[in-house]
Structures are given as C-alpha cells and as structure tokens.
Amino acid sequence: MPLKPVGLWELVAYFLRLGAFGFGGPIALAGYMQRDLVSRGWITEGEYLEGLAFSQMMPGPLAAQLAMWIGFIRHGLPGASLVGIVFILPAFLIVLAISALYVAYHGLSLVQALFYGIGPAVIAIVAHSAARLARVTVGTEKRMWLIFGTVALITVVARAEIALLFVIAGLVGVFLYSPPRTWKTSTGGLPALIHLPPLSGATVTVPLFLGLGAFFVKAGAFTFGSGLAIVPFLHQGVVLQHHWLNERQFLDAVAVGIITPGPVVITAAFVGYLVAGFWGSLISAAGVFFPVYFFVLFVGRYIIRYREHPALKGFVKGATAAASGAIAGASIILAQGSIIDVPTAVIGLASLLILWRCKIPEPLLIATAAVAGLVLYHG
Template sequence: MPSAGGTTTSTAPAPAAPVALPSFGEAVRVWARIGLLSFGGPAGQIATMHRELVEERGWISETRFLHALNYCMLLPGPEAQQLATYVGWLLHRTLGGLVAGLLFILPGAVVMSALGLLYAVSHDVPLISALFFGIKAAVLAVVVQALLRIGRRALSTRLHLAIAALAFVAIYAAQVPFPLVVLAAGLFGFAFAGKGFGAPAAPAAGEGIVDDLFAQGAMAHTHPSAGRALKVLAVWLPAWLGPVALLALLTGPHSVWATIGSFFSVMAVVTFGGAYAALAYVAQAAVETFGWLSPHEMVDGLGLAETTPGPLILVLQFVGILAAYRDPGALPAWLAGLFGGALTVWVTFAPCFLWIFLGAPYMEALRGNRRLAAAMSAITAAVVGVILNLAVWFALHVVFREVREWRVLGLSPDVPVLASVDWRAAVLAVGALVAMLRFRAGMMATLGVCALAGLALSWLPA
C-alpha cells in the first residue's frame, strides 16, 4: 500500500505455522485411552482409533489411515492392534509403535488374567458380565458411526460400493474365507487400475499432521532399506521364538509350556482374519487334541474376551491360562495359569510387531504406485464390507440370545431367532445410537452411561 512518501511497500505473506508431531507423552496418553476403550472386536476398535486419530486430533489423514488398515488386514493376527502399532510407528518411530501396540494389548490382558484365573477357580463371573452388558450394546453405536463415516469416504464410486456389497455377502452369507475376499478384491483392483480405480488424491494441507510432514520430507524413518530390514529380523525373530526354544530346552519338548509356546506361535502365522478365524483352529486343537478345556469353556472364553478391552484374540490367553492351570507341574496352579497366559500373549503378539516394523516402510514407499494404489483402493472397499459383517455378527449376538443358520439358494447366513430378542440390549443399543448419531454424544459418556444402565438392567428378566 502507498506510504506517506508516495512509495509503495509490500507485505510478505505470514509464514505458515510449523507442523509438529504430538509429543510422545501426549501420544502415550491417547494410546492408553484407546487401549482402555477398545471394546467390540475389530470393528469397534478400528472405529475408536478412527475417531481418536483422524476425526478428533487430525494426526493422520483418512487416506493414510485406510492405507495402513489395508496392509494390516492382509497380515495374520489382530489387525486392529497392528494398525495401532503402524500409526504409533509413523508418529514416533519404533518406540512409538511398541508403546501403541503394547498399550492396545495390556488393559485387556490384565483383565483377562484376572477373569481367567477367577473362571478357573469358580467358573462364575456374573458381576463382570453384568458390568459389561451395557458396554457391548453401546459398542454397536460406535461401529455404526464408523461404518457411516468410513463408508462415505471409501466408497467413492458405484464400483467401490459393489465391491463392499459383494465382500459382505461373500463373508456373511457364503462363508468365503476372509483372506480370499481380500485377495480377490486386491487382484481385481490391480488388474483394472485406471478403470474406476487409481492412485488416491494426495491429502490436502492440514488434513493430517503426518501427511503434512511427509509433504515436507520430514519422515526419514519411514524410508525402507535392506540394512534396517535385517536389523528388524535380527531383533524380533529371536525375541519371538527364543523364549519358546528356551522353555522346550528347560522343560522338555512335550511340556505344557513348550506346547503352548509352539502351538500359539504357529497360530500367529496362519490365523488370517482375526479372532473368529483363529477360533476354529484353536478350538479343535485345544479341545480335541490337547484336552485343555471343554467346548463349553471355549465359548465362555470367547464371551469373556468380547466383554474386555483389547483384541478378541485374547481368547487365546484364556486358553493358555486354563491349560497351564490344569497342568502346573511344580508351580502353584495360580502362578502356572498366569505364566501360561503371559506366554500365550507374548507368542501371539510378538510377531505382529515384526510384521509392522519389517513391512510398513515398504508399504509407505509404494504408496504412490498406481497399480498398488488401485489394489489397495479395492481392498479398502472390501474392508468396509468386512467391517459391516463384523458389526452385523456382533449385533446379532448382543441383541439376540439365539441365532440360527438359514440355508437359501446355496447360501447360509446367520439369522436371529426373533423370539430370543433381549429387550434390554435392544433398548440400550437404540439409545446409544440415538445419543451418538442424533445428539453427537461423546463415546466416553455413552459407554459410561450404558455400562451403568446395563448393570441395572441385567438383573431384570430378558
């Protein structure tokens, strides 16, 4: 603008505010909060992380969240815990990934240790079931909210919507194995890159702190290298399998400790599709081969895992507790049970850190590849169908006491037995949906109110 002397001066634009990652302490608090609130299986846990990391704090963008989720869905083991590890690694390197992954596991593992031992002694935990009765109903609202938000962004074309629908029908009604659904979607996207699929648009500035730092070239730790990959293998393979080999050496290859360590290490590699996929393998071996527990006890273990925070695959910890409790050797039974559960948790989750720390840098490097982006875009659409299937499964088992298989046109979806509806769970679920979707109630408040209401209603007849 003109100055008093008639000259013209220009005002330089204000420099953009520097972008900074959240502090490590802040991240630890958020990961602890997510770990304590991670109810409802993978669908509810992914919904919780999406809300905390993408919507409320803007640490990462929607596209990067889904990119990480797609990779985790392809891995054996619990995808939600691996997603937490991936994002923690993006934010604060290896230590951040360790803290995020461990805090996702620890609350549920501690609770399961107590409940598993209590079950081993008494087989009766009515107060705990009553306390979490309302929480399970509230989780339905969290899942539905996440499906609506993620679906709006991920299903950007009719082709994406069709893939999501086909994925849901394939898993829910045709019982197609989860890995085949994801593989088919990825191959379809890869083959038809550019015909309805393609590289996702780059996130706009300010859409995610991590994405802004990537744009500035400030995320050097995400660059892959052969040397770094070898270091990861050198650390995590011995950390995972070393304790198993040591126990076999000290106690013999046929001891309960060696059997738990080797059996669940194998499960960690072959159980694609999360806890429900793992359950079929584990139930047959634990009940029929090893005789660690009965079929009824296996179902009870899954019920306990569903009502505690953390991955549903913590049902394996329950199996490890009972196996060691009933074959304690020279140890007190309660101490053997705790050790058996801890060993199961370690060999189940240690490889999850290996998959992320080894593979995530390569996934980040390939993020702009057109064909890979097309494959991941198709997988993202299929994941929406997968989450919907988990949500429906969860809803059926919360609101109804009985479900049955309905055979029609070669399909066999689960349908509810209408006479078995639990009106208490239905009321709580509808109330939570209205509170969160209509009145935008916070998740903590909704979970707390539903927990208290569930504690009161659980004593009334269904």
C-alpha cells in the same frame, strides 16, 4: 514451523503418554500426533502426511503404524522399536489386568450383568464403524459398493470372514483403476511390493503358542481399514476355526479392545490370555503388531515412493471396500449372539442411534451400556 531436533527418549516419552491416555480410536490418535508433533517442530507437515498416507495404504492398525513411522524417520530402527513398544505397552498392561479379573470373576452375576449391557453396545459400534469406513473409503463409487455388498453377504451366509476375498477385491481394484493395457505406459513401474502370507491356518500339530503367534501375525497382515476391521478375521479364526473362545467371550474381547486406550487390535492380548494365560497374551499381542513393524522398516519407503501409482491405489481401494463389507457382515453375525431379548435390543438400537447422532466417545458409551446391563439383567 522450522524442524527442531528431538531426542530419542523425548519422543519415546511422548508416545508412552499418548499410549496411556489416547482414547478415541485411530483417527483421533493420528490427529493428536499431528497437533502435538507438527506444532512442536519435531516433524514437518509433509512428513506427517507421508506417514499418514503410508499407514492408510498398508494393513495393520493405523495409529501404531503412524507412531512407528515417526519413530523410524527420526531415529531409525531404535526409534521405530522403542516408540512401538511404549505406544502399545499401556494398553497391553490394562488389558492384562482386565483379562485376569475377567477369568477370575466371570462366574459372578455382577460381571455377567456388565457384559449383558456391553455386548449390544459393541455391536452398535462395529456396525457404525462399518458404515463410517464405507462412507469414507467407498464414497459414491458403485463398483466399490458392489464389492462391499458382496463381501458382506458372503460373510453373513458363510458365517465367516474369508481372507482370500480381501486379496481378490484388491486385485479387482487393480484391474478397475489400472488395467493391464496401461501397465507399460505407467510412469515409475510398480515392483512386487506386496508379499502376502499363506492363507492356510496353523496346523493342529503345532504347539499352541506357535499357533497363536502364526494366527495373529496373519490377522495383523489383513487388517485393512479401521482397527475394527480385525473383528471379522478374529471371529473366523478364534471362534469358528480354532474354537479358542465362544461367541460370548469373543464379544467381550472386542469390548475390552474398545474401552482401553491405544489401538483396538489390542483385543488380541485379551484373546491370548483367555487361551493360554500371560504368555499367550504376550505372543498374541506381539504377533498382531509384527506386520506393522515389518512394513515400517522394509516396505514403507517403497509405498511412499509409489503411493500415487494407480495399481497400488486400486488394490488399497478394493481391499478396504472388502474390509468394510466384512465388518458389516460380522456385526450381523455377532448380533445374533448378543441381542437375545428386548432389553438387549433396546440397548443396541439406542447405542446405534447415539453414535449416529452424537459424537460420544466409545468408552463412555460402553460404560453407560454396562450400567444399563446392571439395571436390566435378570440372569
């Protein structure tokens, strides 16, 4: 289909609707963009595939990255900025409302019963996401499975996600798929494209808002794989390092990110609200999406140019294998705080079986688990 001009506000209106009603996770959202935008002639199939390749290679939520990329190639900086804002805005507002209700009524037995059922279902979704991501990205490569297993084991033993392992796994991937002896003969060369942020957390002397912002910027920069790849990173920082939330609150935050439309990493807004109210929510959401915006504006064109380079592909392979391993390890850690008796074990196992055998929307599964929690809760 020939390319048709699309106005900035027309594109913005489309992504506002997608952000408000786009359930199904990052792959589904990316599929909606291909179905709608290519068929309308607003982008070509080649532009879509380039944007998808870029989004899969870079850290950060895939759907938000792809949306901003499309806005950027059509309308530059204003397009990327406005598309990014309206795509995230509906989910942010929904999470803000849920956060306020959660804080106000969390003491009610009704709310506790709902999340009694939701918790095990979230564990099943996280575990299923790890398996699905591993099947897609690791496949039959034994060396990548070794990375997956090693990171999963370390995560469980340390009871924490260690961001440095992503970098190490990525470098292992570089040496496996592009050993140093080939660097001089590789065509095109590979400039220093990946500038990683410092791995140390915010110091205890910085203000709380600055600490929240710094933490979530780093979280967004290390979210390789699916949206749920952010879960182990958040658990390490939010629960274990900063003690902003307890285990129960953290699991509820993940559930809120799953049941709302748009990117799963909107979980950051819920966490921020529980820590520091509205401004904490706004700063956390802005922080987790800032790396995405930065990569689209300043890194995307180079990633597209060098996306076939073995070193870059190797780094992405290794880092993604590590991310899926960290998700698997995190699901085990989180299960210890959520599956506490026979009813929650039954809900968790049933949810996992349903996900494995059926293509049920995740928000529907969580809603069903919430009803089960109301029936079975005896707190």
